[in-house]
């Protein structure tokens with residue numbers, strides 16, 4: 318990560334208001350929903366933007382800070398309408414050292430997952446604006462995400478149905494996770510995105526791994542393929558916007574199914590290029 322690309326002129330402290338594990342205690346994957354507050358500050362962010370977190374050092378190689386980005390999971394008016402708050406969805410990461418074979422905790426994700434209510438976290442940003450909600454409320458939205466890639470879509474869906482209301486375009490969310498228990502905001506336990514299942518325009522499709530014990534990826538391609546005809550028809554319309562987030566598998570799975578539905582690589586390439594040129598395709602991929 319090249320730190321020179323980022324503007325650090327707006328560093329400030331955010332206080333953790335709550336940290337809730339949103340995967341069950343017995344699930345090997347730990348993902349937490351953190352709500353943070355910057356007291357007295359009107360947080361100025363949009364759906365799809367990320368917040369920068371600085372883990373204080375000193376770190377290996379003499380780095381004073383360790384800086385990582387996290388997608389904001391709240392809509393623009395804040396978590397539960399509180400404008401000085403925002404939420405993030407953090408997966409506790411571990412890495413295997415190539416040489417020693419030992420497992421090490423990722424710095425920022427463990428720092429955040431270990432933080433408790435009342436702790437102060439240094440933040441910067443928000444950054445990025447590749448995802449934006451169209452002004453036209455008849456626009457169709459196709460969202461494809463894996464893992465914590467659901468975070469910006471939680472923000473999107475809350476914004477269009479709660480903050481804005483009256484969204485008329487069709488909204489399709491394709492979301493993949495390793496196990497049924499890792500469906501984050503979509504599962505029955507948490508009720509969050511599932512609140513919108515009654516909205517006529519909203520349909521969510523969940524893919525889980527066919528073999529979670531073997532760490533197999535979720536069958537995102539399969540659920541997109543089951544709906545390929547409808548999605549491709551939507552994509553051909555001039556008022557459809559496509560957003561892809563999370564692991565890069567999400568983009569690969571989507572492109573593979575669309576290529577097959579389009580009939581050839583060249584046809585999908587032309588469709589895809591038109592989406593990009595018209596500002597109707599955006600990716601937020603981070604692995």
Ligand SMILES: Cc1cc2nc3c(=O)[nH]c(=O)nc-3n(C[C@H](O)[C@H](O)[C@H](O)COP(=O)(O)OP(=O)(O)OC[C@H]3O[C@@H](n4cnc5c(N)ncnc54)[C@H](O)[C@@H]3O)c2cc1C
Nearest residue numbers: 385386387388406407408412421423424425426465468603
């Ligand atoms: C735009 C964007 C949005 C993102 N949104 C989210 C989000 O919403 N939620 C989310 O959970 N993540 C998100 N991420 C990913 C996040 O920024 C971090 O990359 C992730 O949390 C891992 O960071 P870390 O500091 O925990 O791990 P790091 O400490 O950065 O580890 C990263 C690398 O360092 C190596 N490594 C780490 N520790 C050691 C060690 N001790 N010894 C040897 N090697 C080591 C590993 O090879 C590993 O690949 C996003 C990324 C981007 C770019």
